[in-house]
Amino acid sequence: MRYAMAIDTLKCVGCSDCVIACQMENNVPLGFCRDWVVESVHGTYPEVGLELRSERCNHCENAPCVRCCPTGASHIVDGGIVLVTQNKCIGCGACIQACPYDARYSHPEGYVDKCTFCNHRVTEGLDPACVAVCPTKCMYFGDLDDANSDISKVLAVRKFKALAPEAGTNPHIFYLV
Amino acid sequence: MKTRREFIKISALGIGAAAIASQSNRWGLGLPLYADENNSNKTGKNKLVPTYCEVCFWKCAAWAHVDNNGKIQKLTGNIADPQCNGRLCPRGTGGVGMVYDDDRLKTPLIRVVENGKQTYRKASWDEALDFIAEKMKEIAAANGPESIALFNHGSAGGHFTHLLKAFGSSTITAPSFAQCRGPRETGFETTFGAQVGSPEPTDIRDTKCLVLIGSHIGENMHNAQVQEFSEAVDKGATIITVDPRLSIAANKSKYWLPIKPATDIALLLSWIHVLVNDELYNKEYVAKHTMGLDQLKEHVSTFTPEWAYGITTIKPSVIRQTAREMADAAPSVLIHPGRHVTWYGDDAQRSRAIAILNGLLGSWGARGGFFMKESAGVPDFPHPEYPKPKWSWHEVLNGKYPLASMSVSNTFIDASIKSEDNKYPIKAWFVAGTNLPVAIPLMSQMQKALQDLELVVVVDTMPTEVTGFADVVLPECTYLERYDDLRDVPHRVPTIALREPVIEPMWESKPAWWMVKQIGERLGLHDYFKYDDFEEVISWQLQQKGLTIEELRSKGIVVLPRKSESPYLDPKADYKFKTPSGKIEFYSSSLATAGFDPMPVYTKHPEPEEGFYRLIYGRAPMHTFSRTANNPNLTDLMDENSVWVHPKIAALWGLEEGKYTYLRNQDGITSNFPIKVRVTERIRWDSVYMVHGFGHNQKELSRAFGKGANDTQLITNVMIDPLMGGTGMRGNFVTFTSTGPTQDKEAAI
Numbered sequence: 001m002r003y004a005m006a007i008d009t010l011k012c013v014g015c016s017d018c019v020i021a022c023q024m025e026n027n028v029p030l031g032f033c034r035d036w037v038v039e040s041v042h043g044t045y046p047e048v049g050l051e052l053r054s055e056r057c058n059h060c061e062n063a064p065c066v067r068c069c070p071t072g073a074s075h076i077v078d079g080g081i082v083l084v085t086q087n088k089c090i091g092c093g094a095c096i097q098a099c100p101y102d103a104r105y106s107h108p109e110g111y112v113d114k115c116t117f118c119n120h121r122v123t124e125g126l127d128p129a130c131v132a133v134c135p136t137k138c139m140y141f142g143d144l145d146d147a148n149s150d151i152s153k154v155l156a157v158r159k160f161k162a163l164a165p166e167a168g169t170n171p172h173i174f175y176l177v
Numbered sequence: 178m179k180t181r182r183e184f185i186k187i188s189a190l191g192i193g194a195a196a197i198a199s200q201s202n203r204w205g206l207g208l209p210l211y212a213d214e215n216n217s218n219k220t221g222k223n224k225l226v227p228t229y230c231e232v233c234f235w236k237c238a239a240w241a242h243v244d245n246n247g248k249i250q251k252l253t254g255n256i257a258d259p260q261c262n263g264r265l266c267p268r269g270t271g272g273v274g275m276v277y278d279d280d281r282l283k284t285p286l287i288r289v290v291e292n293g294k295q296t297y298r299k300a301s302w303d304e305a306l307d308f309i310a311e312k313m314k315e316i317a318a319a320n321g322p323e324s325i326a327l328f329n330h331g332s333a334g335g336h337f338t339h340l341l342k343a344f345g346s347s348t349i350t351a352p353s354f355a356q357c358r359g360p361r362e363t364g365f366e367t368t369f370g371a372q373v374g375s376p377e378p379t380d381i382r383d384t385k386c387l388v389l390i391g392s393h394i395g396e397n398m399h400n401a402q403v404q405e406f407s408e409a410v411d412k413g414a415t416i417i418t419v420d421p422r423l424s425i426a427a428n429k430s431k432y433w434l435p436i437k438p439a440t441d442i443a444l445l446l447s448w449i450h451v452l453v454n455d456e457l458y459n460k461e462y463v464a465k466h467t468m469g470l471d472q473l474k475e476h477v478s479t480f481t482p483e484w485a486y487g488i489t490t491i492k493p494s495v496i497r498q499t500a501r502e503m504a505d506a507a508p509s510v511l512i513h514p515g516r517h518v519t520w521y522g523d524d525a526q527r528s529r530a531i532a533i534l535n536g537l538l539g540s541w542g543a544r545g546g547f548f549m550k551e552s553a554g555v556p557d558f559p560h561p562e563y564p565k566p567k568w569s570w571h572e573v574l575n576g577k578y579p580l581a582s583m584s585v586s587n588t589f590i591d592a593s594i595k596s597e598d599n600k601y602p603i604k605a606w607f608v609a610g611t612n613l614p615v616a617i618p619l620m621s622q623m624q625k626a627l628q629d630l631e632l633v634v635v636v637d638t639m640p641t642e643v644t645g646f647a648d649v650v651l652p653e654c655t656y657l658e659r660y661d662d663l664r665d666v667p668h669r670v671p672t673i674a675l676r677e678p679v680i681e682p683m684w685e686s687k688p689a690w691w692m693v694k695q696i697g698e699r700l701g702l703h704d705y706f707k708y709d710d711f712e713e714v715i716s717w718q719l720q721q722k723g724l725t726i727e728e729l730r731s732k733g734i735v736v737l738p739r740k741s742e743s744p745y746l747d748p749k750a751d752y753k754f755k756t757p758s759g760k761i762e763f764y765s766s767s768l769a770t771a772g773f774d775p776m777p778v779y780t781k782h783p784e785p786e787e788g789f790y791r792l793i794y795g796r797a798p799m800h801t802f803s804r805t806a807n808n809p810n811l812t813d814l815m816d817e818n819s820v821w822v823h824p825k826i827a828a829l830w831g832l833e834e835g836k837y838t839y840l841r842n843q844d845g846i847t848s849n850f851p852i853k854v855r856v857t858e859r860i861r862w863d864s865v866y867m868v869h870g871f872g873h874n875q876k877e878l879s880r881a882f883g884k885g886a887n888d889t890q891l892i893t894n895v896m897i898d899p900l901m902g903g904t905g906m907r908g909n910f911v912t913f914t915s916t917g918p919t920q921d922k923e924a925a926i
Contacts (some may be wrong), residue, residue, distance in 0.1 A: 039186075135266055
């Protein structure tokens with residue numbers, strides 16, 4: 001089982017509902033976030049376009065954060081979800097430096113925090129909070145190993161890209177373009 | 178003796194905020210709650226309480242998740258609600274922040290003079306309500322109850338409407354007409370005999386071609402509309418967006434028409450020209466349902482795409498091609514009426530042009546066009562008949578704006594300024610849920626009115642700017658702490674949704690239904706308030722519909738069957754439109770009779786002088802006007818607005834991305850606060866853009882104070898629509914300046 005997310009940049013309106021739903025679901029303190037929206041504009045007026053991307057931890061198969069963690073706090077669980085065990089984390093920040101996606105932050109309580117793919121919801125058969133709330137339904141979550149999952153189906157027919165492929169991380173977040 | 182009503186900073190209160198603030202510690206860090214029963218009322222670790230959202234006025238049905246300590250942990254959409262389909266927008270998700278905002282109004286306040294200085298003092302509810310009731314009696318005795326007016330928006334307004342009507346006043350208005358949707362209601366009513374209304378009956382879900390005229394769905398986050406927009410994108414609908422700015426919607430469109438601002442009517446007329454001249458219109462529908470095609474054909478004969486090109490800068494080939502796209506999709510085509518459409522003072526006529534296009538394409542009543550909405554029809558709780566007022570908002574109009582089908586808030590302001598020859602003077606204001614100085618332009622008129630009024634009562638949850646002008650401030654509890662009227666909004670299917678208190682009202686705040694009952698009883702209007710708790714009213718109403726409060730409590734919302742079978746017009750059946758001719762009127766006889774152009778014409782509007790740029794404003798998906806500007810969760814997503822400047826203009830003025838500038842308008846008004854520069858290719862070089870609702874000048878809004886610029890402050894040139902009184906606000910031009918306003922910042926709003 002390999003959980004992954006595909007996000008349709010053509011449907012996303014950049015409203016940040018994914019950000020606030022995550023903050024609420026996961027008690028992320030104000031001023032911090034586990035996911036965020038990036039807008040990149042290309043071209044010149046009026047031949048101008050933009051891409052909106054809801055970004056978060058890529059739950060990489062080859063995760064630099066896990067490799068560099070001195071205590072084993074950063075680890076990979078069933079389904080390929082990268083997690084941080086709070087009481088094992090010493091807050092050294094090596095993983096924050098190692099992450100090519102800038103997906104991690106130092107929680108005020110002294111550990112490093114990031115997206116968990118809402119593992120607590122996924123194990124109950126629910127979608128991550130960001131996926132469940134998105135008004136445009138631009139996010140697909142599921143198992144890459146299951147050919148019948150929504151994500152496998154959408155990746156089979158749509159053009160997509162991943163971020164920082166040069167980092168060789170085998171990320172599990174895909175952007176439909 | 179009349180004292181000048183000075184603007185009071187609520188911060189001058191000293192009401193022991195520190196001691197009270199500790200009640201709210203929701204932001205303690207805990208573990209996530211694991212058992213999450215999204216959209217069902219099964220017992221989980223969280224208790225689920227039904228509500229419908231009031232962060233905006235789309236009113237999505239939602240569940241509040243309450244933990245064992247009685248704290249609201251989160252809000253999720255109710256999956257049975259077609260307005261949200263289980264997905265709240267960012268504002269709805271962040272609604273919790275409205276409750277746990279420490280800056281909330283906490284007690285009633287009464288204006289007093291201490292040591293020669295006006296200030297507020299904390300008052301008990303009895304004191305505040307006695308004061309209001311006495312003053313109302315006094316004013317009614319001298320000028321009649323009609324001289325007591327209400328400005329309303331949202332649920333509190335409904336309760337105060339009942340109070341005023343029971344007292345004998347229908348002098349009631351809402352800025353949502355003349356400052357927002359009014360022109361389209363007039364434009365569509367004169368064409369189709371029906372207003373658009375809210376929520377819009379736009380069948381975006383099933384449309385093949387969606388045309389947006391400056392409408393920025395996706396940034397305007399009206400929930401189901403955004404969801405359907407996304408669905409339309411997914412289904413490959415042709416989207417045509419007309420906007421001088423690359424909006425989010427424009428970026429998703431097959432055709433983005435980067436129009437020169439203030440020229441939309443020329444484009445619309447040329448589209449009509451192409452449809453009529455090239456005989457692309459829906460012939461069967463037009464023959465059956467419309468009148469005035471010949472006059473229209475004659476009228477638009479010279480409005481060729483080539484003519485429009487010189488005005489709009491949109492190429493003739495693009496105008497023809499987009500017109501063909503619309504015709505190809507007809508009748509599943511939707512020229513969207515927009516929502517905030519008070520732009521240039523000829524807005525009802527622009528809306529007419531939009532309505533005529535829809536009529537030509539046969540989209541009114543068609544799948545993928547406009548559907549026929551239905552509501553549940555919740556009956557009023559029994560009460561004696563309202564006394565008949567001697568005059569109301571019609572008389573306040575004073576013969577102006579003959580096509581206004583609703584009250585015009587700006588005329589209320591004029592009627593509140595003392596004048597010898599005003600036969601219908603307004604002496605008192607109730608203001609419920611609307612921050613007038615940020616909602617209505619022309620602050621100078623409002624200032625005058627506020628000096629002359631004998632009573633100003635403001636009902637709000639937050640110390641917004643308007644509270645600073647009140648004689649009495651009544652702290653309303655938030656929507657998550659109260660009962661309100663059942664939600665009965667018209668849409669594809671009738672629905673009834675329940676709002677129940679999720680938690681007890683915090684501090685001394687109270688629900689509006691309680692306030693009006695208390696005031697009503699002090700006025701001897703007991704018979705209009707024959708209930709102890711609003712739950713009784715709701716229970717009775719539900720009973721009349723064959724429902725129970727228990728059912729609503731467990732479901733949050735019920736979907737009822739439609740009375741008519743289909744939400745679309747039967748193409749074979751006859752239909753009588755509620756226009757003078759009974760047909761869709763391309764040629765409007767009611768406009769002709771009132772002395773206006775029976776068919777829309779293009780008028781050239783003033784352009785910015787050198788060094789000035791047209792001020793365009795809009796919305797951000799995480800904020801609702803100015804009412805969310807202090808919400809801790811939503812300010813975490815966006816805490817200030819920025820001014821969008823084209824790179825060439827930025828270079829000219831030496832403006833750098835992320836640096837701050839003041840804006841000064843054509844009348845020399847400088848923004849109270851500097852605004853952050855955003856250099857972007859997404860905006861035309863002759864315009865600047867900002868999100869509305871920022872630049873708050875009320876210190877007690879601790880997160881919002883001084884953040885960004887207030888567009889309303891810079892809108893001093895208001896072009897009034899002669900048809901319906903709408904305040905056109907897009908004719909203001911700004912330039913950049915490094916110096917702030919010279920006047921005392923605290924004095925200005």
